Amino acid sequence: METETLLKIRSEFPSLENKIILSSCSQSAISLDVLDAMEEYKNSLLEDGMSWETWMVKVNNAKEKFSRIINCNPDEIAILSSVSDSISSILHSLDLNNQEVCVTEMDFPCIGHAVLAQQKKQNFKVTFIPAENNVIPIDHYEKYIHENTGLTCVSHVSYYNGFKQNIKEIAKIAHRNDSLLFVDAYQSAGGVNIDVKEMDIDILVAGMQKYLLGVPGISFMYIKKEIAEKLSPTTIGWFGQKEPFAFDLKNLDYANSAQRFNTGTPPVINGYIADAALSFIERIGMETIERHLSKLSYHTIENALQMGFKLASPRDINQKGASTAIYVENANKVEGLLKEAGYVVSARKDVIRIAPHIYNTEDDILNCLKQLEKLI
Numbered sequence: 001m002e003t004e005t006l007l008k009i010r011s012e013f014p015s016l017e018n019k020i021i022l023s024s025c026s027q028s029a030i031s032l033d034v035l036d037a038m039e040e041y042k043n044s045l046l047e048d049g050m051s052w053e054t055w056m057v058k059v060n061n062a063k064e065k066f067s068r069i070i071n072c073n074p075d076e077i078a079i080l081s082s083v084s085d086s087i088s089s090i091l092h093s094l095d096l097n098n099q100e101v102c103v104t105e106m107d108f109p110c111i112g113h114a115v116l117a118q119q120k121k122q123n124f125k126v127t128f129i130p131a132e133n134n135v136i137p138i139d140h141y142e143k144y145i146h147e148n149t150g151l152t153c154v155s156h157v158s159y160y161n162g163f164k165q166n167i168k169e170i171a172k173i174a175h176r177n178d179s180l181l182f183v184d185a186y187q188s189a190g191g192v193n194i195d196v197k198e199m200d201i202d203i204l205v206a207g208m209q210k211y212l213l214g215v216p217g218i219s220f221m222y223i224k225k226e227i228a229e230k231l232s233p234t235t236i237g238w239f240g241q242k243e244p245f246a247f248d249l250k251n252l253d254y255a256n257s258a259q260r261f262n263t264g265t266p267p268v269i270n271g272y273i274a275d276a277a278l279s280f281i282e283r284i285g286m287e288t289i290e291r292h293l294s295k296l297s298y299h300t301i302e303n304a305l306q307m308g309f310k311l312a313s314p315r316d317i318n319q320k321g322a323s324t325a326i327y328v329e330n331a332n333k334v335e336g337l338l339k340e341a342g343y344v345v346s347a348r349k350d351v352i353r354i355a356p357h358i359y360n361t362e363d364d365i366l367n368c369l370k371q372l373e374k375l376i
Contacts, residue, residue, distance in 0.1 A: 001292050009284070010359045019342045020364045025159065025187060025323040025355035026346035028213045037276035041269045059271035065278035066212075066220045069286065070185075070204065071195045076228065078221045078240075078261035079271075083186055084110040086205040086221040087153070089235040089261055090182060091118040099150035100125040104136055106158045108184060115153070124150070134312055135163050135319065141173045149179040156194070157187035160348055161312040162297075162323035162355075164192065171200040180227065186210060186219075191293050191322045191357070193286050202227055208270065211322070211357065214277040218270035223258040237263035289358050293322040296356045300324040300365050307373055312351045325351035328376060337375050343368045 010016050013029040021029040041058075044051050059079065067074040080086050091114055101115050105128050115126055129136060129144045145152055152174045157164045167183055174181040183204045185194060190211030196204055204222040208214025223231075232254065238244045239262035242253045254260040281289070297317045304311060304326055312325040328334050331347035338345055338352075345368065346353045352372065356365060 001288065006359075006361065010361075012280075013359050016359060019344055020360075020368060021344045022354045022356050022360060022364060022368055023344045023346045024191070024211050024357040025162070025353050027209050027215075028211060028357055029359060030215070031213060031277070031280055033276040033280055034214065034273050037272040038269065041272040055268045055271070058275050059266045059268065062218075062271050062274035062278055063220065065275065065282060066206075067222075069189070069194070069278065069281060070222060071197050072222055073225065073257070075257040075259060076222050076225050078223065078258040079266045080219050080221055080261070080263065081217055081267060082110075082219050083108070083184060083205045083207055084114060085235075085263075086219055087111055087114040087182065087184075088117075089221075089233055089263075090203060090223075090231075091115065091151075092235050093231040093233040093261075094151065094180075096122050096124040096150045098123060098148075100127055100146075100148050102127045102129055102145055102149055102152045102179070104129040104154055105131045106134075106136060106160060106163065107153055107155050108159050108186070111153050111155075111184060134158075134161050135314060136165065138166060138169055138173075141170050145173055145177050145179055147177050149174070149177055151182060152179045153182045153184070155187065156183055156185045157192065157321035157323070159187050161314075161325035161351065162187070162320040162353070163314055164188070164319055164321050167201060168199045171202075175200065187323065188321055190281055190286075191289065193290050196222055196224075208274050208277060212274075212277055213280060213357070214273050215270065217267045218274055221258065221261060223261065225257045228258045228260065229256065231260070233261050235263065236260070239263060239266065284358055292358055293356065296360060296362065296365060297322055297324060299362045300354055300356075300369075303366055303369050307369055309369070309372075322357070323353050323355040325353050326372070328352045328372070334372070334375055338368070338371060341371050343371055 012031045015029050063077045064074045067077050171181050180202045183201050185206040189206035202224050207219040209216045240260045242255050310327045314320045335347035
């Protein structure tokens with residue numbers, strides 16, 4: 001990316017004036033557009049008191065923009081508050097009795113928690129597909145997914161070390177065994193190109209606060225139309241009805257496609273923020289973002305290895321997203337010390353994760369690594 005373009009992008013993120021933010025695997029920096037969206041929602045409350053029409057336009061705009069980013073129809077997107085809500089809602093809608101659910105050892109814990117909780121209600125087996133040296137070889141899916149697997153849950157990019165999976169190949173294996181494929185894309189959406197049709201994904205979920213440049217409190221769930229309309233969610237609300245403003249208390253009339261998985265009033269302020277953040281993503285373009293992040297990923301790995309750090313992430317940038325995990329003793333403590341020094345990173349377990357975005361430079365990463373070197 002040209003220096004002039006990068007400097008212009010950096011100027012749109014005011015927090016970068018006094019700190020280096022490399023925590024997009026947890027919370028990205030906030031843009032001026034997002035701050036303006038917060039103000040716009042506040043003003044709608046102050047000036048209008050209530051403005052349902054405007055609020056719903058903002059929420060639906062965000063949904064439409066997310067659908068374009070992952071290449072699907074907006075009707076195939078439901079809006080919930082978190083990935084935890086999404087996986088729970090899906091599990092409640094499936095009859096998994098006498099079947100098996102596969103979860104990988106590298107999934108975020110909420111996926112395992114939701115599956116194990118549902119197992120208390122239904123009689124199914126849970127299989128955890130094992131990792132090997134912090135990655136999951138594709139042949140593990142061949143080994144553990146079989147004809148009795150009703151649902152397979154995978155992360156596109158691992159929250160722990162940025163390991164990126166070949167979703168298209170996993171989908172082939174799952175579908176060959178008549179298993180639905182649930183993809184957690186929270187660590188990839190906004191940083192890695194996603195095409196749910198080309199990848200043949202059945203269900204995909206993602207939230208806004210990481211690489212999509214928003215804040216917590218809103219998530220998007222894609223469900224392939226032909227699958228959604230066979231499901232009857234029991235986690236439901238008035239926005240999951242065909243005519244929510246009919247206020248029909250005595251009849252349940254599911255909305256079409258994934259819309260039936262909507263629940264209550266959507267998080268309106270988050271809709272404003274998501275609309276603004278996704279507009280920025282579209283303006284820059286996913287190809288530009290992914291190319292820049294691949295370059296920074298390579299730079300992080302090369303410099304970290306030269307400085308003697310031990311990596312938990314794959315060294316091949318084709319096998320990882322933007323986040324690079326470095327083994328560090330007392331990772332949480334070191335995260336705090338780096339923050340005091342002006343570097344915002346994210347610790348998980350025994351690693352420090354360096355997760356840049358489109359607004360970061362190679363110098364940001366090199367200087368952070370030098371500070372980390374001093375601390376440990």
